[in-house]
Amino acid sequence: MTVQQADFTAALLDPTRAAPPGLSDGAGRPAGKRYDVYRNNVVVALSDALETAFPVIRKLLGDQFFRAMAGVYVRAHPPASPLMMHYGADFPTFLAGFPPAQGLPYLPDVARVELALRRAYHAADAAPIAATALAEVPPDRLGDIRLSFAPAVSLIPSDYPIHGIWTANAMGGPNPKPVAESALVARPGLDPSLSLITPGTLPVLTALMSGATLGDALDLAGDGFDLSALLSLLLSQGAITALN
Amino acid sequence: MLDASLPDPGLPARPGVGYKAQHFNALLSDPGPAAWLEVHAENYMGDGGRPLAQLRHLAERFPLSVHGVGLSIGGEGPLDPDHLARLRHLVGWLNPASFSEHLAWSTHDSHFLNDLLPLPYTQSTLSRVATHIDQLQEAIGRQMLLENPSSYLAFDESELTETEFLREVVARTGCGLLLDVNNVFVSATNLKTSPRAYIDAFPLEAVGEIHLGGHDEDKDDHGETLLIDSHGREVVDPVWALLDYTLAKSGPKPILIEWDNDVPDWPILAAEADRAQAALALIPS
Structure with a gap:
């Protein structure tokens, strides 16, 4: 049984998918929760990166709302580059279309401010x-x-x-x-x-x-x-x- | 294959620390036991500003190890040529004492997953990893060190042990190795193997750097201990003991303290580096 990286990746980003077969705990039992370590690492690391980039959006929404929304965003929009300093460029657009955030129509522009500040930092x-x-x-x-x-x-x-x-x-x-x-x-x-x-x-x-x-x-x-x-x-x- | 039979001797066989911006002033005023610094390559790929300005200062004062976390050497797809070019540029600019990357993958189909994902140890993985290391060493014009991963699971398809795999990568590419002793302990605990047997089987002559870091403890579905490599706390005593065991066999090596999450104030990190210095001093001659 060969585990393809496409299957490994798909299940990482989709919590409803089972871990790919062919992974075990080293004692012949299915990997189960051990695979979830990677799932958790990916979502936590990307959510942390988003939190670092958008501290004011996080403050406006509160921790709980922000983390839940980050979970949705990072699964749908994983980074396209290993340079995390660029991650979240489409986050303002995501915010504009995220139904639970519609009551705060200024969020996308505030997120654009935070993106511009980060770009300036590295410019x-x-x-x-x-x-x-x-x-x-x-x-x-x-x-x-x-x-x-x-x-x-x-x-x-x-x-x-x-x-x-x-x-x-x-x-x-x-x-x-x-x-x-x-x-x-x-x-x-x-x-x-x-x-x-x-x-x-x-x-x-x-x-x-x-x-x-x-x-x-x-x-x-x-x-x-x-x-x-x-x-x-x-x-x-x-x-x-x-x-x- | 690179024409290099020994690891790059650039880093001193003394303690180093993973560089965090909040320690910038402390490091410049009194680095204490920290004789060198490691930086993550991808944090210094912007065009300018404070990160590059700080790095310029640090490079005048400390030997540097550049540690890549984003190349995806184990990826099924080809290496990202843009990223190779960025690494080449950074290494050319800094001329660091060492460059290292991971035995792992992190990119699939142009999605970067920001984690070090595991590989099966098969002949086909071996030839792919060796090809990618050849390409990287060609791009940066020097030997790299490849780091052993933390494992949480095993692949049924694996044909080689991790140490057999790494030994063969070294033989095919001429790369050196970065031995993460905490990763050895984490993997051995998680997969119920012997950490000392791993060190016994490891090609220590190829090691150019040692990593130490903290881990978290969890349980798997069967209530078995599951250690998670978190770099968020002190190195635990059994890992220090495994370091002593390793150094007694390998002789002195550059030892890095990695602390990437919940980064402490400088004195706490310096105390970890002090402990690494003490371990180096204990090596039987």
């Missing part, structure tokens, strides 16, 4: 421009420049107060107000950071990150947009690596 090192570099651009050329962003930088748009929710749960900040917030993830130095992006600023920053010139991006400014506030935020977060 390539990049030297930011000096804070004075923008001041050296002649005023009549300012509208023509394009910004290059550090590999750690990402922008998570949302209709929910994701910055406030993340801050309240990860840092013990005040309770979030029910407003639309987007979030900028960057990495000044070695520690990822999260900054609030208001709805009036979001289209400008989105355009800049897509390669638009500053002049074209400014045409998209919404209510309350403040260019100097945005630029000093980007500079302080080490988000800009070049002016082109």
Whole structure:
């Protein structure tokens, strides 16, 4: 009796399947619970990895809910790579479609924030421009420049107060107000950071990150947009690596 | 086959510890008995940031052992060429004193299961494992050490004992071995064999590193003791005794303390490394 790894794997991820035949306890009896050690190891190790990646989602849902949901997720979506630092990239999409979590519609965006923070942690090192570099651009050329962003930088748009929710749960900040917030993830130095992006600023920053010139991006400014506030935020977060 | 008859002498025959980020400052200020560090290769395959910055610091200070946990050397499918390239890059960058991986599989059909899964000891497994080790050693340009697993069950189809299997892998590939003494104890308890007989049959001359770690205790369906390799607590006394038995036969070896779950404060881990140092000092000359 040859045990194929396909059969071994299928039963690992499906608790309703029996252990594959051909495995024993060393004394001729079926492996039984001994096979379950591997089953348990796989689900626990993958659930732990998910928990490490999404501490705020876990806090929002509570331990019990999170572990039960993780069990469903890891069986349906085992990693596609041995780099666990990438595991859970489709977790926000899973959350959006997970019926028991429908009462908390902000969860997928909060999960995107956590993914972006982890990506930033591992992102390539990049030297930011000096804070004075923008001041050296002649005023009549300012509208023509394009910004290059550090590999750690990402922008998570949302209709929910994701910055406030993340801050309240990860840092013990005040309770979030029910407003639309987007979030900028960057990495000044070695520690990822999260900054609030208001709805009036979001289209400008989105355009800049897509390669638009500053002049074209400014045409998209919404209510309350403040260019100097945005630029000093980007500079302080080490988000800009070049002016082109 | 690699042209190497002896294990890479890179790691000192002293205690080392599995590196955890929370011990970074303690290790740099006073590593105590820890003469070298082991890191899991896959944790250092990001593009930059703190993990690589810390590793750069540690590499200046300590001999490093890079320990892969994700290549799936025992997998039925081919090795992942992207992962081989990442390993080659990491080993090229760090030039560690040692590189090791496991006699196990963890990937099937591009699903990575994040566990070290067991293999039957057959001729067909043997040729597959040997081929994969050849490919790995070719990719990283050096000898690797292959680690014996913890076993919870046996395959009816097995034709060789684990020690016969490992001896043959060494003969075919020129790889060295990483002898996990806790795994020997766990497997022997679970499958009711003799841990000392295993050590007696083990090709100790090929051992380039020893692992020690803690395990948990459970029961199987028949109420028999089932030990689980958990790396979450102190090494137990019978494993220290088995280490003494091993060292008396093998002579001094680099000894790693593995503690991956419920990681303790540095002094507790350092005390385990102290105990390994004491075991090395006891070796009869």
